[in-house]
Amino acid sequence: MPTALPVPIQFELPEGWRPAPPDEAGAPRAAFVARHPHPDAG
Template sequence: MVATLPVPIEFSLPEGWRSVSPDEAGAEQAAFVALRPPAGRGFTANITISGEVRGADEPLTRLADEAVDKLRASGRDVHLGRRNEVGSAARSAAPTSR
């Protein structure tokens, strides 16, 4: 079942990308999926969008950890490559992962 987003968004896809059904891409919990074929070494570049409204006081590190845990739980081979925390509690940037 395809998810919905709690807020409206608008964007355009880069050249060469195509949107697909999240069910078709095996991302049933996503609201939107786009792929950029062809696959290289078994991986197809993708843009996957999902979302929910969370409390403003919730740390970004917790959200990032939950996202990685969800990917691992879905059977994906996930490795956190690097994590950089910058800024203050009031104005922070999201941790990076791959």
């Protein structure tokens, strides 16, 4: 289950990045997760 942040935040993801469910990303305690469908080697 995602962790709630103590204050509301708002931001925009860079082009190509997409929000991802924290549980599916292996970060069940994260408040927010983003993934890029074509990660680089780094």
